[in-house]
Amino acid sequence: MTRGFAPLLGLVLCVGVGALAWATEGFRVITSEGARQVSIARHPIPIPNVRLIDQDGHTFSFGDYHGRTIFVDFIYTRCPKLCGELGDDFRQALSRSDAKNGHVAFLSISFDRADDREALQLYADRYAARAPRWRVAMPYDARGLSMLLQTFGVTVIPDGMGGFVHDGTIYAVDESGRVARILDPGARIAAVPP
Amino acid sequence: MIQDVVWDISIALMGSLAAVFAGVAAGAEVPLTNYGPAIASAYRLRIWLFALAIVVLVGVNYRALGALPYIANPAEQSGLAMKRADATGQQWSWTVQPNSFVVGQTVEFYVTSKDVNHGFGLYDPHMHLVAQTQAMPGFTNVLRYTFAQPGTYQVLCLEYCGLGHHIMNTQINVAAR
Amino acid sequence: MTRGLVLVVWGILWLVRTPLESDMALHMTVQLPLLIGIGYMLATFLRPHEPRWFARADWFGIPGLLLVVFATSFWMLPRMLDLALSDPWIDLIKFASLPLLAGLPLGLSWSRMPGLGRAFLWANFIPKLAAIGGLYLAAPTRLCAYYRLDQQTTAGAALIAVAVALGLSWSAVLFIGSPPFWSKGGENAVERMRGAASGGP
């Protein structure tokens, strides 16, 4: 072995392993979604007090939920498949949680600026969503929407066919209005034993 | 039973081959002065053995490939009338629904697994293995079997699946007609 | 002149980064390899100016190639692909670090690595590339927030195609050998063996 080999090797190993550990949150995640899950579990993020409008035309904000846990998903009403699964999941979870506790609420937020109140109403009717237990809502303005998408870390990209590609992830907002948990991609609330 | 036939043939062939090796070994210490002609006839013999092997190979494979257990088109797709049973393996138990049949009935087992690889091994009332397929998570293998005798059949796990592998079994009742 | 060309390609790649990054397969099989290639080309110009301490400490090219492995693995993580798309500063870091921390050490250290080590690296790189491609093909969910599932599938297939092409060409070289296969036979085997062995096994 030559002089300087061991220090150089050590340096490369330290920097390399360190960089990989940083990028994978200590070798636990490889996707940005996973990284977000880990970071939110560690530091819940307060939600800005964005104003939203629900399927009945009522205005509300996250502050109104104080003291209750909310399950939040992001949808668009023309969504052909994934949002249907999300809707079914919320409906099942709601019917099960009804008897048990009243302090759980559900909130579906549309990220599609083409959605209007009627569209929200139709979506809500399809899954028997009744405010205030399950609101189907959209932010009041584009600024509010982008704030929410950023806070929750939702990435929405056009699918090239007029619709959107999104994750269908479900978020849990805790009693003090913070994003506290991101469920695994594809995980459904109704699948978890009550 | 296929097993008995295979055992008989295998033991006969293995025994003959062992006898040839033993014979050559026993005679090896006495040198042959004229090795050339012997080796030449040995190579001629090899050509005949090769030809024989090819004939046997083609024959047996032709027969065997006519009796494949793989179901390309399950009854439900082809519209045949056939009994369906769902068999699901899970560490360490089997669920077979329904699990009673009558003699002469042809049953299609839809075999799958909820966790790891298992083996769906169907044993007749005398504990002879009569058919099997793998039970795999994410796949459904269709195994067709016609029950030939009444009694209690058993399903044993035939793919190592963890510490309860040997206790993973269930019973299937086959009634006389 | 060639030196300038490399810098121009580097600049052009930065300018066309949006179209190249808009597709996962292009991102992974065109942009990233080109960035590494730029660094590799830089190494051919910079070799005379290589610091003495590095040339000495880079024993058999092991630290240098280890750096290549780390840098490339880092930028192939789905999370880093995402970050490079969402944050231009991170992308800038990628544009600097892939040529300088992957391509450049590859160019400098590869020649120091003995044949057996190179073969070992090839033998590991090719199947791992195929495995990553396979994971992308099979993954039921999206791994990158900025790419659609169909793009991910295409990227997986593209990676497998690259791996297969590399694997086939490498096997062909090993099987047929560098001297023409049909002209040189085993007739001089013992002589060549002597020549090879006198080098000392």
Next chain:
Amino acid sequence: MTSIEAIGSRSRISATAAVRAYLVVCGIVLLLMMLLGLTMRLAQAQWIDVEPNLFYVIMTMHGAGMVGIAGLGGAAVMWHFVRRYIPVSTGIFIANLVFFLIGAVLILGAGFIGGFAGAWTFLYPLPDHSGGLWSANGAAAYMAGLLVIGVGFLLLHLDIARGIISVYGGLGSGLGVKQAFGFAPEKDGPPPAVAASTMAAISNIIGIVVGAVVLVLSLVNLYVPSFTFNTLVAKNLIYYFGHTFINVTIYMAVIAVYEILPVYTHRAWKTNRAFYLAWVLSTLMVLTVYPHHLLMDFAMPTWILVAGQIISWLSGLPVLLVTAFGTLTNVYRSGLKWDAAAGLVFIGVAGWAIGVIPAIADGTIPVNSVMHNTQWVPGHFHTYLLLGMMAMMLGFMTYLAGPKSPSRLAPLGVWLYLIGGTIFVLAFLAAGSASVPRRYAVHLPAWLPYDRAGSIGASLVVAGALILIVRFLVSLRSPIDATP
């Protein structure tokens, strides 16, 4: 012997010492693993009491350990002889042993400390579904151990490939492709040891990298369980790696037959066109025959399984018609003086050839339907591994020990090994044809007679192996002889 002169006598001594070190590890691990095997048979026979948890740990260790030393022993035989013809690196050879020992420690820790009992095949997704009986770390240690061992073997086979290419120009020439297809005269072909080593290098390089891929994927799944992959693809990769690796051990060990028997019979091993063709075809078939492990996976494309059956049948031909036939003609009335070494390598060829028969039977799909994963399977693979591959390796060991070491007991060792081994494999095969499943910690009362016969056979095998291995270890006291 000109090639030997090319290598200095000092390097020969260190090389011989390295081969001896390999054989010491093989001998000791072989004995330990045989004792584990005997323990399993005794437990099934209900002569001793072993908890199922422990049984399956023992089963996993027995499988991994035996596959490991088969690879190591085969490598020792191959390397010892092939270095007469090509330049190889003693450093890499020793590095492989070091990697092996590190991996073995990891694997033993995974089993006896971590409780890992996922069978040596670590069939995805079983390592992640322990039912709470082993931890993710236990499974990871096992797979990391395999990976480390794989690194060593990959380096070794790459080095062999490099040596072959440096002398013969390419792996094709090393295998004798030109001679096989009549493009070059037979007499210019590579010696048998080179042809066999080329085949081993090609197959193992491919097999090991496939294994490394599935190991890495399984490790990722262990720690990031949401990262799943197709179970059928995983199965294909695992059996591809597993089949290739274990199969190639025999093709490496058979070099001992090619090199040792002619010393006794004073007849050169004939390398004719049929010989090279057999090795070319064997290479292709070793790389494509693995689907015969998946015949009961109905989800596989049928054509692959049909091909698996046909290739299984075909792959028996080169073994039986070239190596077995070559051995018989080489030995036939040659006037050799039988001793333990010659006897063992001869038994090795016989065991290999005879074991091919039940293997081919099981590779036939309708037979596989009622034989797969019964004890017929360990029955046939113990025939060609215990009585075949290991016999060749023990023969090599005995040959290296030389005539100077105490040899009065050696013939007894050989006879015990042969008779015990025969009883042992016949008990497995009989149990298999009586539908006894393999890999069961607890057996039904009806199956006990087979287990008891098997236990008796296994005890005799262990006794025989003990004599042969101790004899080898004792022979190490004498210094290495620089003249072969």
